[in-house]
Amino acid sequence: MVSHGGCGAAVLDAAFPNLGIGFLGVALAFGLTVLTMAFAIGHISGCHLNPAVSIGLAAGKRFPASELWAYIVAQVAGGIAAAGVLYVIASGKAAFDVSAGFASNGYGAHSPGGYPLASCLTAEVVLTFMFLSAAALCAVASNCPSTAVCGSWAVAFLAGRGLPESRVE
Numbered sequence: 001m002v003s004h005g006g007c008g009a010a011v012l013d014a015a016f017p018n019l020g021i022g023f024l025g026v027a028l029a030f031g032l033t034v035l036t037m038a039f040a041i042g043h044i045s046g047c048h049l050n051p052a053v054s055i056g057l058a059a060g061k062r063f064p065a066s067e068l069w070a071y072i073v074a075q076v077a078g079g080i081a082a083a084g085v086l087y088v089i090a091s092g093k094a095a096f097d098v099s100a101g102f103a104s105n106g107y108g109a110h111s112p113g114g115y116p117l118a119s120c121l122t123a124e125v126v127l128t129f130m131f132l133s134a135a136a137l138c139a140v141a142s143n144c145p146s147t148a149v150c151g152s153w154a155v156a157f158l159a160g161r162g163l164p165e166s167r168v169e
Contacts, residue, residue, distance in 0.1 A: 005033025007083070011090050011102060051075055052128060 009029035013021045038047045048054045054071045057063035107120040
């Protein structure tokens with residue numbers, strides 16, 4: 001779902017430098033997709049949408065390590081399948097060129113803003129820590145402040161993901 005909601009917005013509706021829905025639109029697409037999935041599957045699995053969340057929860061002893069590999073395999077397989085579906089959809093447009101980035105990110109020449117590796121790595125580590133902290137609190141803790149607070153954290157976090165390394169290229 002995240003691949004279709006977020007990456008789909010980046011691939012189909014945004015471009016750099018002609019922004020289309022813009023960085024905020026793509027960030028909101030990611031955030032609202034995560035929020036939707038939290039409501040849909042949060043009560044079933046804790047809404048583990050990527051291996052970073054699952055590994056973080058297992059490291060914090062909030063998720064059984066014995067189940068970790070099954071989650072990671074399912075998450076990676078789901079991401080690959082979703083990327084394939086998105087490729088089929090995007091390649092229906094005559095001007096589509098997979099070598100133009102296909103919603104990838106990077107640093108240096110591969111970053112729309114030209115940010116160096118140190119800046120991108122710093123943003124990735126800090127924002128992933130914030131995301132995993134919110135995920136650990138809201139996905140498995142019985143004392144989560146409220147779903148609305150957790151949802152706003154997810155949207156705010158993902159809205160900030162556009163800087164410094166953009167998810168759109």
